[in-house]
Amino acid sequence: MSSHDVLGRTEGGDLRLVGLTKRYGSFTAVDDLSLTIPQGSFFALLGASGCGKTTTLRMISGLEDPTIGQIHLGDQEVTDLKPYRRPVNTVFQNYALFPHLDIYENVAFGLRRRGVKDVKTAVVDMLNLVELGHLAKRKPTQLSGGQQQRIALARALINQPQVLLLDEPLGALDLKLRRQMQIELKRIQTEVGLTFVHVTHDQEEAMTMADTIAVMNHGRIEQLGSPAELYENPATTFVANFLGQSNLIQAAVEGETDGVVTVSAHGQQLKLDAKRCRSTSGKIILGVRPEKVQIATDRADVPAGFNALTGGKVVDTSFIGVSTQYLVQMPSGEELSVFEQNTGRTIQRPGTEVVVYWDPSQGFGLEGTQDIEAGADADEEAAA
Amino acid sequence: MATQTISAPAPADGSAPLKVRRKSPLAWAKQHVLLAVTFVVFVFMLLPNAVILWMSFNQPDGKFNYTWNKFSLDAWKNPCSNSTMCHSIGLSLEIGVVATIIATILGTMISFAMVRHRFKARSGINALLFLPMAAPEVVMGATLAALFFNTIGPGAMGFWTITIAHVMFCISYVVVTVKSRLAGMDPTLERAAEDLYATPTQTFMKVTLPLVAPGIGAAALLAFAISIDDYIITVFTAGNSETFPMYIFGSVQRAYPAQIDVIGSLMLLGTMTVIAVSQILNQMRTSRKK
Numbered sequence: 001m002s003s004h005d006v007l008g009r010t011e012g013g014d015l016r017l018v019g020l021t022k023r024y025g026s027f028t029a030v031d032d033l034s035l036t037i038p039q040g041s042f043f044a045l046l047g048a049s050g051c052g053k054t055t056t057l058r059m060i061s062g063l064e065d066p067t068i069g070q071i072h073l074g075d076q077e078v079t080d081l082k083p084y085r086r087p088v089n090t091v092f093q094n095y096a097l098f099p100h101l102d103i104y105e106n107v108a109f110g111l112r113r114r115g116v117k118d119v120k121t122a123v124v125d126m127l128n129l130v131e132l133g134h135l136a137k138r139k140p141t142q143l144s145g146g147q148q149q150r151i152a153l154a155r156a157l158i159n160q161p162q163v164l165l166l167d168e169p170l171g172a173l174d175l176k177l178r179r180q181m182q183i184e185l186k187r188i189q190t191e192v193g194l195t196f197v198h199v200t201h202d203q204e205e206a207m208t209m210a211d212t213i214a215v216m217n218h219g220r221i222e223q224l225g226s227p228a229e230l231y232e233n234p235a236t237t238f239v240a241n242f243l244g245q246s247n248l249i250q251a252a253v254e255g256e257t258d259g260v261v262t263v264s265a266h267g268q269q270l271k272l273d274a275k276r277c278r279s280t281s282g283k284i285i286l287g288v289r290p291e292k293v294q295i296a297t298d299r300a301d302v303p304a305g306f307n308a309l310t311g312g313k314v315v316d317t318s319f320i321g322v323s324t325q326y327l328v329q330m331p332s333g334e335e336l337s338v339f340e341q342n343t344g345r346t347i348q349r350p351g352t353e354v355v356v357y358w359d360p361s362q363g364f365g366l367e368g369t370q371d372i373e374a375g376a377d378a379d380e381e382a383a384a
Numbered sequence: 385m386a387t388q389t390i391s392a393p394a395p396a397d398g399s400a401p402l403k404v405r406r407k408s409p410l411a412w413a414k415q416h417v418l419l420a421v422t423f424v425v426f427v428f429m430l431l432p433n434a435v436i437l438w439m440s441f442n443q444p445d446g447k448f449n450y451t452w453n454k455f456s457l458d459a460w461k462n463p464c465s466n467s468t469m470c471h472s473i474g475l476s477l478e479i480g481v482v483a484t485i486i487a488t489i490l491g492t493m494i495s496f497a498m499v500r501h502r503f504k505a506r507s508g509i510n511a512l513l514f515l516p517m518a519a520p521e522v523v524m525g526a527t528l529a530a531l532f533f534n535t536i537g538p539g540a541m542g543f544w545t546i547t548i549a550h551v552m553f554c555i556s557y558v559v560v561t562v563k564s565r566l567a568g569m570d571p572t573l574e575r576a577a578e579d580l581y582a583t584p585t586q587t588f589m590k591v592t593l594p595l596v597a598p599g600i601g602a603a604a605l606l607a608f609a610i611s612i613d614d615y616i617i618t619v620f621t622a623g624n625s626e627t628f629p630m631y632i633f634g635s636v637q638r639a640y641p642a643q644i645d646v647i648g649s650l651m652l653l654g655t656m657t658v659i660a661v662s663q664i665l666n667q668m669r670t671s672r673k674k
Binding site: 082083088089092094096098099100109113114155156 | 570575579580591595
């Protein structure tokens with residue numbers, strides 16, 4: 001696909017990173033990263049702070065030089081191009097609006113630098129797109145955080161870049177505004193059809209907006225896929241813990257018949273869909289999301305064919321309206337969490353003996369040699 | 385107090401519960417003490433200026449305008465009746481302007497180097513820059529005098545030697561002022577400009593310079609103010625020239641005409657006008673935006 005924009009440049013082409021590596025002394029921030037981001041997609045780089053996602057973004061924008069590797073935009077290699085020569089624009093984390101210029105001039109900045117004479121129509125259109133046309137004569141400091149964020153977006157978008165980079169763009173906004181801006185950003189992306197590369201530590205933000213998410217850890221991509229793929233079939237314990245919550249249980253494979261893997265955990269037999277297992281022999285880690293797990297006080301209430309773990313005891317119950325969150329302690333001391341939707345079932349008090357059960361098709365199996373806790377702290381760190 | 389609590393019910397006899405109480409004298413004093421102190425401080429600061437203005441309308445009885453004799457506009461009508469004095473003012477202004485321009489340009493460049501780059505001699509240069517502010521002026525003046533005596537000789541000393549000396553100490557003040565402004569500037573603004581297709585030159589002219597300009601302006605004003613009234617270092621480097629501060633010092637021995645007070649008053653009024661105009665312009669700009 002190729003088309004001409006108002007500035008006469010040819011747009012089109014995927015963003016390709018080839019063996020991109022960035023080292024600071026002995027520290028490797030980004031480690032041999034290869035990635036293709038299709039044109040027009042909303043792509044998220046998700047990870048905890050220090051995972052290399054922002055460094056990757058800065059290398060794409062040209063503000064940082066890679067130690068090794070190349071960056072291609074369509075059929076053009078841009079690795080050595082100065083930032084002001086790349087058809088790439090950034091929405092900075094702190095917005096970085098020019099405080100000495102009014103909103104109009106802030107938005108017009110990029111066009112003026114490229115010698116565009118008549119910027120008025122474009123600026124007015126762009127201000128209308130972000131619904132802030134009436135604030136053209138204000139200075140950035142006279143705007144609220146959400147308005148500044150939208151101006152930063154307009155200032156970047158007006159240049160019709162081939163790729164728009166968003167560096168934690170909603171990090172400084174409060175929760176309610178963030179939700180609103182997520183929807184807004186997605187709307188604008190669909191409307192202008194540009195490639196958006198979004199860096200964030202907020203998994204919910206990434207899942208809401210992005211078509212494709214790359215989960216990064218220690219300068220490498222842990223897993224790449226659509227939000228649903230990552231959530232339903234995490235490839236590693238890091239992804240399972242970082243993206244939402246997971247109950248991860250150490251298990252040993254006993255056998256496989258007709259695409260169903262039988263494992264033993266907590267001295268009880270459990271079943272798994274072989275297609276959702278990364279490993280089907282020896283020690284594995286069985287994972288199941290808390291909202292797929294239910295509890296019952298009587299073994300007889302568990303539907304036939306479901307996985308059931310007996311001997312659990314509720315140690316914590318928190319009722320939060322739409323759901324009730326339970327913490328169930330197994331005889332081995334391990335704790336499983338259960339999110340039960342508020343469908344009017346009896347709420348179990350702490351101390352109650354319960355059976356934990358779930359549909360075997362909802363579980364997933366991971367390589368057993370990994371750190372079962374990987375990514376669990378990273379999520380908390382990122383949220384803090 | 386309009387609110388009533390259970391422990392303090394309204395009087396049972398039906399009298400108005402919310403009668404305005406007469407304030408005690410102590411409470412009155414408490415409320416006005418800030419006002420009084422402010423007033424005293426203002427008087428303390430402005431009284432010398434008022435005396436200068438007042439004495440500029442005096443017709444001195446003799447050579448020294450130290451005591452009030454009688455009202456006269458003579459000094460204001462002929463501020464330059466003493467040509468030596470006006471010549472010294474001209475020299476001071478010339479030195480002030482030239483020294484300010486050179487010191488501001490050099491000082492700004494030094495500030496950029498110090499804030500933006502990490503190099504080997506950085507901490508050493510930092511200490512050297514601080515030296516002109518920390519060292520006693522008498523010592524600085526004497527050493528400069530020795531330097532100029534031994535190089536170009538006393539006969540060649542004058543405008544340029546004074547200017548060189550002034551540039552030297554003004555640079556320190558410029559660097560301190562511009563550096564703080566530069567250090568407080570968000571570095572992502574320049575990254576953003578670069579990202580928005582501004583070449584390094586454009587980034588400097590369109591973003592960096594406008595943002596640092598208030599600091600540079602303040603530094604220039606400070607340099608000019610310091611240069612115009614410097615006496616000690618100037619005396620040592622002046623040769624046969626005489627600046628305005630030197631003239632005033634000398635006149636304490638020769639004769640102290642009322643014109644000195646006229647010039648002092650004019651300087652004061654000039655400064656106040658500049659401040660007032662900038663304040664009014666600022667107000668107009670902010671009110672127009674609303």
